[in-house]
Amino acid sequence: MCGKIYLFLNHGVYKLDFIINDEVLEEIRQKADIVGLISEYVNLKKSGANYLGLCPFHNEKTPSFSVSPSKEFFHCFGCGAGGDVITFVMKVENLGFIDAVQFLADKYNVRLSQKTENRKEIEKRERAYLANREAGLFYLNNLYKSKIALNYLEKRGIDKSIAMKFGLGMTPISSRGLYEHLLKKGFKEEELLNYNLVIKSSKDSRCFDRFRNRLMFPIIDRNKNIIGFGGRVFDNSLPKYLNSKDTLVYNKADNLYNLNNVARESNRERILLVEGYMDVISLDKSGINFSVASLGTALTQNQAKLLKRYGKQVIVCYDGDNAGVKASVRAIDVLTNEGCAPKILHLPEGLDPDEFIKKYGLTSFEAILNKAMNHIDYKLEIEKKNANLNSTEGLSAYINRALVIIASIKNPVEAEIYIDKISKEYKISVDALRMQLGALVNYKKTPKINLKKDKSFKKADGKNMAEDQILAYALNDEDIFKFIRKNMTSIDFSNPSSRIVFEKMEELYKQDDKGYNIMLDSLINQGLINEEFKKRLNAIPLPTNAFDLAKELMTNIKRWNLIKDRDYINSCIKQAEADIENFDKNQLKMLVGKLYEINKRLKSL
Ligand SMILES: [Zn+2]
Incomplete structure (x- = not known):
């Protein structure tokens, strides 16, 4: 029956002509009477203040599916399914959040506001x-x-x-x-x-x-x-x-010159960052199809994100003069901040890539590219050049700066190799270096966020914040997205915008343009989320241990959902106890059993 209605809807249309906002959702919830709607799918019988029926989401012989008209909420004590009208339609019609909203709006004649503003914006662009x-x-x-x-x-x-x-x-x-x-x-x-x-x-x-x-x-x-x-x-x-x-x-900070070609042609193994447009074009002419240039700016964080996405190995190839060295060091900082381990290449004799290839040939260029310096060696080298190693103070200052660089290495074995190198080169005991390094590392360690113990978060705010955070991480890192897609559904999210971003992310990751902001802009252009939500996600810092944090956040979100279920069951039990004569004893038993189960699941999280 409902399948037929659904045929007339624009399922899966890429561009929506309406905006899903709080007013729309509120109107849908008001107009869609939850008992009436669910009755179209489930035979409901009144039981106290609530209605009971056989759950449409799992096989059962005794009814454990309950609908509360006053709370505008359904809950199955057998399988744990629960939520509002929108969640019900999502589950029963197997629709995503957006399609479910469209489905209900259509069914109950809720006018979805046209996104005229957005269309004007698009026309302007x-x-x-x-x-x-x-x-x-x-x-x-x-x-x-x-x-x-x-x-x-x-x-x-x-x-x-x-x-x-x-x-x-x-x-x-x-x-x-x-x-x-x-x-x-x-x-x-x-x-x-x-x-x-x-x-x-x-x-x-x-x-x-x-x-x-x-x-x-x-x-x-x-x-x-x-x-x-x-x-x-x-x-x-x-x-x-x-x-x-x-x-x-x-926006020059969000773009790189030649990314249009690199996105299409490069195998994305390597990406070469050069200084100017002519460098890019000369390289392309010689068959190097993986170079880009920043557009007259020092490398920005967003450009670093793009570099990371379009090349497993980022190689920075700036001029070897003072300005070029400075820009290279800055690029290293921006790139490592993005989780990259860039390599640095300065061509000899002050040649630019074109001149180098002309003089020594493409094979030599490939060879020198393969020998590009890793960023730690490069930074150590620069510090060494600037240090006065002949005085005790100069040497000590250099060692300190070198240790600061080594402290940024995440791999302990790699760090140890550098310690060993410095120890041998300057005849300083490994223990002394390690001690100094230990002090630096402890100093730099940032406290890990622990939502479980932090009581300063209000429950509702905490959940919204956790949803924002996990989405921000997933938008920034496809592996995190894959992880949460495997372990969560959009029903786990309670904020509508979060649900939309979660549902659309798979589609967004399939597009050629996958930048964090590009993906969010695409949703804004479709009228699915607003600028405010983008700003909120943008304000979330992206730590290097995002994957671990995402796991923790997921657990917290699931915990909050279970607590919500538990509160609901508790209220049902209270209701039952107040009206014990009319209440089915078996049902009460089931409620208590369910409560026990939720508590068990909560403990196991
Ligand atoms: Zn069920």
Whole structure:
């Protein structure tokens, strides 16, 4: 019967046109009379204040399935199933939370609010993509008219097919060429200013192109949208590279140049982080299809997340000058913070990757790539270079800094090897080094979160917080997601947004774009969660022992659910005792038995 109704629903549609919010859920719960709804599936008989029937979720001969109209709640004392109308539909119709909400909204004529706001947002973004696309095409057409650009590409050995692959372009001769072109295409001045394609003179408020006299590199996302541009000069004028500022569709801290190609072409074994666009393109030309560049910023945490996702081994290949060394050390910190163990490569003789390959060949480049230094060795080396090892104070200071680096090593055997090395090199006893290291490690240890013992959490807040936490960890680490998917169901979660994220995560992990924020944005764009929920998840720190914490959180969530069941059964027992004459003795016995079982399960957690 209900299966038929269901046929008319858009099951599994990817984009929903409505928002699931608290008001909608409240209205559904109010309009859907729980006894009426469940009666469509189960033969219910009144028993005291509640209704009883045979459980639809497990095989039984004596009824242990109870529905409480006052609490708007069902519970089976046989199998432990329980919840509200939405949970019931999820279980009985075998639907996810979102589909169950849609099912009930349809059944009880609850109007789901249209996500007009969201559609406007999407249209705005699409308009920005379109303008960027037009700009990209315009630059591309200019490339073949520009002698200086073609000469430059020829000198760098970049042929037409490579130029096309990266969509290279050239700014027009006129400083208002793009501006005028896009006005003709129907874009408004204000839009072009917003997309950072055009800037306004502060003197006479005349508009002119943001990029002038530059070779243009479109920055393309993994959906093949141009989201911004980088432009390179041909002479020595500064800045050498100019990049789009952040716009509606572009956030340089969340993107890497060439990730669109790497995502498609690389086998994701290695990923090479280089300095500039031209490095990436030259490497690609030589057959190295796993390099990316950060976009005119020091490496950000989100970029580190992307690197980790698209390459098992991250290799940082910056220039060997002072700035390059500094940037490398910073990149190490950002990457290790993300759980990566990066390697560092400085090419000899101050060569860039293109020059190196030209001079020594691709095989030599592969060889030197394989010999890239691990980040601990690299940092020790840098400290050593900066230390004055001839004075006692200098040596002691160096040893201390070296131990701080070694303290960050998680593998104790590896740490021991470094201790041994330093001991031999500077003739310091291993014991003294270990003692000093022990002091550092203890100092750095952060207290482990223990929700069980921390009574300062209120129960309800604690559960919501635990749900947020476990989801944040699972969004950040697919292994954690796999673990919780195996051991939990969306019914374990009580917050609607948590349920949605849990249910959608599998689908999200199947997409090409799997960034933490990308996945959440995708749900926001579908109107399934709101910005506020994303912010809440984003505020959760991601510790290195997230997997252990996730296990603990799961136990806590299950415990809270059992406690909720126990409270419900206790209230039923109280009701039964108050109305003992009308109450079935067998049922009371069953309630007590169930209580015993829940307590046993609670103890075993
Ligand atoms: Zn049951």
